Amino acid sequence: MLFNSIDFAIFLPIVFILYWFVANKNLKLQNFLIVTASYLFYGWWDWRFLSLILFSTIVDFIVGQQLKNEDNQTKRKLLLWASILVNLGFLGFFKYSNFFLNNFITAFSFFGTEIKANSLNIILPVGISFYTFQTLSYTIDVYKKKLEPTKDFIAFSAFVSFFPQLVAGPIERATHLLPQFYKNRDFNYSxxxxxxxxxxxxxxxxxxxxxxxxxxxxxxxxxxxxxxxxxxxxxxxxxxxxxxxxxxxxxxxxxxxxxxxxxxxxxxxxxxxxxxDIAEFWRRWHISLSTWFRDYLYIPLGGSRGGTWMKVRNTFIIFIVSGFWHGANWTFIVWGALNAIYFLPLLLTKNNRNxxxxxxxxxxxxxxxxxxxxxxxxxxxxxxxxxxxxxxxxxxxxxxxxxxxxxxxxxxxxxxxxxxxxxxxxxxxxxxxxxxxxxxxxxxxxxxxxxxxxxxxxxxxxxxxxxxxxxxxxxxxxxxxx
Amino acid sequence: MKKFIKRIIIFLFFPFLLTNIFDYWLRSQNTIYKEKYNSLIAAKDSIQVIILGNSHANYGVDPTQFKELYTYNLANVSQSIYFDKRLTINAIDNGVSNLKFVFISIDYHSLFTSSQGYRNKWSYYGNGIKYKNEKYLLSNISPFLWGYTPRVTFSLMKKNILHRIKKKSKLLYIDIEDGVINKADTLKKGFVALTGTNYSIFNEELYQNRLKGFKEPNNSERDSVLKDLGDFIIYLKNREITPILFTTPTYVEYNKYLDTMQLCRNNLDVEYLCKKYNIESWDYMSDNRFTILDFYNQDHLNEQGSQKFSIILSNRLSLYVRTQNNTYK
Incomplete structure (x- = not known):
């Protein structure tokens, strides 16, 4: 469902009225209504892909629970990687498989070996990059013990599928959005x-x-x-x-x-x-994605703490990955690299926070x-x-x-x-x-x-x-x- | 919460009221689609020839020049074969019983698209014909918001008001294109002519720009349009109505910029149809009897050109009737 469609103009008041008049004062019912409305919102486009969201939700909910009960560091790491592999696996398959396949064929033909393979006929599920990153933030934060895993499956489902930001963000952090599903919400006129x-x-x-x-x-x-x-x-x-x-x-x-x-x-x-400057631009553009990459990729890679080489490497990684996140096309990678080139002089001369x-x-x-x-x-x-x-x-x-x-x-x-x-x-x-x-x-x-x-x-x-x-x-x- | 809902209702009341006023006004207007269709039905017992097609036929064939057979121009701007077919079937179903000939205009861009774009809804308000699976629920609820759109509505209102001020009379019908081009404002047997020649638009750059919009797209509907046209021809022949494919003249310099591949595909398809269904195609696209003075712009005839073309068409039809040894008069 598009925000700028008549479908949404009908959908929103109905959900709003049910939410504040029927489910009012009942937190569980309100959360359940959000999940139902969100699945309807997403299924309006293609209901088949709801199973992906549901599967991702179940996997991350279980991983969260398991992480809570597990003290063994190796097992905790395994759980984290299981979640990352499932989530990024879906993303990789739906979004990047044709890109890798085509580039693989091109690379081989460059060396004189012809490989015959047809591109896969894959439909890209709307918003997969957004909700994948959102659920990953939950698992990573639970793993890092920054967040207590939730026991409330409905609240967690609502967090993953919350319809206003399900398909195009902002990519919310579990630490920020999830607790809001636990609190009673009263209507506030202002x-x-x-x-x-x-x-x-x-x-x-x-x-x-x-x-x-x-x-x-x-x-x-x-x-x-x-x-x-x-x-x-x-x-x-x-x-x-x-x-x-x-x-x-x-x-x-x-x-x-x-x-x-x-x-x-x-x-x-x-x-x-x-x-x-470009550093300021990246603090102001798609903030939820930039900060996601900063917190879950750039800082774990060492951020700007190491030597010059480390700074250059990390900057290129984060910008190129950010470009690649947008789409499986070399144009996005070049766009990311170009921004890294813009950004590096500021970082190396310590002018990036001016x-x-x-x-x-x-x-x-x-x-x-x-x-x-x-x-x-x-x-x-x-x-x-x-x-x-x-x-x-x-x-x-x-x-x-x-x-x-x-x-x-x-x-x-x-x-x-x-x-x-x-x-x-x-x-x-x-x-x-x-x-x-x-x-x-x-x-x-x-x-x-x-x-x-x-x-x-x-x-x-x-x-x-x-x-x-x-x-x-x-x-x-x-x-x-x- | 109550305060919020109350304020929302108060806030929405004014736009709601205005929308209703505009909707009422639009619904009460006589548009060119209504006028053409209603005039056709009013003359249903007399009509022997119907002219179909888009603006080329709409402004290019003057039915008053057909002296032997009662002719009616049912073409309209951007009208596709899809609508030509359904309009004719509708007319026959509603009592056009003496129909002998149907002229189907085949232009450079007729054979690969079936939609009229935003005009699908405008024509729907006039003659009730729906386009494929297009939904009309919202257009029925509010022609102002989801049919004509506010921009077109205001332009129609302006036209109406200016006409009343200048000519001190009510507009007979609203032609959505009126104001864009000069033309007489009274329909005669469904026809209205363009006046004069707009010399400023006869240049290479504008030819090329115009032709960009007529280029066959990758998602061409050629096969389905041809099938639809084939079914239409069978429908007419089963009722002993003779379909004739025809092409209106276009300016010779403009024709040089047409895509030869696209033209070739069109010609092959027309040839195939003529052979398969044993019908005639009268192609006047590059007829050198037409000079710049006969055109309003590169691909539309003006008053003089349409008169000239219609006489040619009418004479050929009379000859055709005689050689076929028919006595339709």
Whole structure:
């Protein structure tokens, strides 16, 4: 079920009413309702893959219980690896088997041996990368004794399958989300209103910004050979805003929806395009994944504690794995490596933690230095997104070669340029609102709170009107494929 | 909780009311789809020839030029063979009983797609024909939100208001394309002409851009469209109605940019159909009698061109009737 679908618009109020009116005051019933609703939400796409979630839930629940009763370190390690193998095994099979198979064949043919094998016809289960990492966090934390394993299977199932963040995050930590399923939840008016506002802004980002940018990004990327360098730059910029609107919009809807049910999810985006260096960008982009890799991969590998070689190695590992997490394609690996290259100079010169505050804190505008660094970081990010969006490495290289041609200095031109101008203006206005709200949880968190109700309603109506006006064909979220 | 629900209801009341007002207005409008279909049914006893197809036929064949047989233009913008077939069957089922000939327009892009895109819903409101398994529940609940969409609704309202101000009369019907191109606003036997020649769009770049949208996609529906068309031809022949495939003229310079492979596939398919079902195909695509003055743009005839083309078509039909030794008049 998509957040931007009519199915979800019907599903959400029904679950909300059942949750607060029928299951109210009964924690177990509320958790059970969440599990049922979550399985319905996921099964709406393809019910066959519910068995994967259920199996993963059962395995990790049992492993958690066993870890609690086991003191022998070797056996504990075996249990942990059993969970990792099951979870990553599913992920590897569904997401990466064709990639490895095809590369294996290519490698052999390079050395003159022809292997005949057909690609497997595998459907990638939606959101598998997200819930796999979420359940892994539970087992690892229990193994490290950071978390007491749960005895409540329903609460654990609800934690694994919690529908607002099941298919595209934020990837929650068991230490943060699981305890919320043990506590009684009372309806909180302010929290619910806050949730609704965040959902509204998330829908705006997805439907108005991302889906409209997608139209032009797809047009330009899919026919990149036909366009001038300047048009290709515009295409890359459209994709830059598409992916941000799409993914951060999804996160906003997920967080807002959770609030309606009395839950707090972790923040996933913190205005990343206003970053002054790449290190800051990665503290603000897909935070739940970056911190997951930091805590469960980078730090266990030694982090930045060792010598220069160790730092370089670990940085490349974490960025390349992060790229590969996004998809089984060399483009994602190059995208990850490129970010590692951007990041390394900052790490090696110990400048990676320079910008921990918000840019232009307490001021309306950044100073020239801040602005220059923001522009540089943004440009580097846009460049890296070309690899992320391209069909393959060859496409990315030809796209970049197209940009670096004399036509870069011409005026961008493509069919539908007039419509695109409206979207460019919208993206400009959107960026202004995001800039204004950059110190908040989400851009409009503080806007209109002190206004009189009719005025506030006008603001909401305007956003709703924009959503309806600019809505096109219902588009799937990009991150569903990961 | 009660406060939250109450506020949500109050908040939603205003948009709900507005949506209902727009829905009521849209439902009460006469659109080109309604107008075409209702006029057809009104003349059901007289109609002997029906013209089918997309905008090429819609703006290209003037039925008033057919002097010997009563002709009606049932083509519409983006109308696919899928809808051509169902509209005709519907018309016959609803009493069009004297039908002798059906002209089915086959264009460069007719044979590989069956959908009309967003027009599937607009035409559904006018003539009730549904597209395959497309769901119409939401479109029935609110044409404003899920049918015409707010953007189109406001454009229709604007058109209506401007017409009332300028011409001091009510619009006879709403043509969703009106305003994009110049044309007369009264339908004659289902026909409305484009006026003049838009010289600014006769250039190589625009030809190429336009043709990008007409390129046969990887998920081409060619086989199913041909099967549907074959079934349609059988249906007509079983009722002693003669189907004739035809292609309207397109501008000679524009034709140079058409994909030869796609054209070749089209020609082979048309040849196959003609042979299999023993029917005729009248192809005027590269007819050199048509100059730039006959076109509104690269692939649509204007008032003058449609008149010229319709006379040619009508004369050929009369000759065909005579040589077949028929007495349909």
């Amino acid at each position: 929290k619910a209103v806050e949730g609704m506002r965040q959902i509204l802004w998330g829908l705006f980002k997805k439907i108005v910004i991302a889906d409209n940018c997608a139209k032009y990004a797809n047009l330009i990327f899919n026919n990149s050979a036909d366009y001038s360098g300047s048009t290709l730059v515009l295409g890359a910029l459209f994709f830059t805003f598409q992916i941000y609107g799409d993914f951060s919009g999804y996160s906003d809807i997920a967080i807002g929806t959770s609030r309606l049910f009395g839950f707090d999810l972790m923040r996933n985006f913190n205005f990343p395009y206003f970053s002054r 910008n921990l505050d918000t840019v232009a804190h307490g001021r309306n505008l950044p100073n020239l230095k801040e602005f220059s660094f923001m522009l540089l970081t943004f440009s580097l990010t846009v460049f890296a997104w070309i690899f992320f969006r391209a069909e393959n490495i060859g496409h990315a290289i030809s796209y970049i070669s197209g940009i670096l041609s004399p036509s870069l200095l011409t005026i961008p031109k493509f069919a539908g340029m007039r419509g695109a101008l409206t979207i460019i203006i919208l993206v400009g206005l959107f960026t202004l609102v995001e800039w204004k709200g950059r110190e908040e949880q989400y851009a409009i968190a503080n806007i209109g709170l002190k206004w009189k109700r009719p005025l506030r309603y006008i603001m909401y109506y305007t956003i709703i009107f924009a959503i309806i006006w600019f809505a096109g064909k219902e588009q799937q979220f990009i991150y569903f494929q990961f």
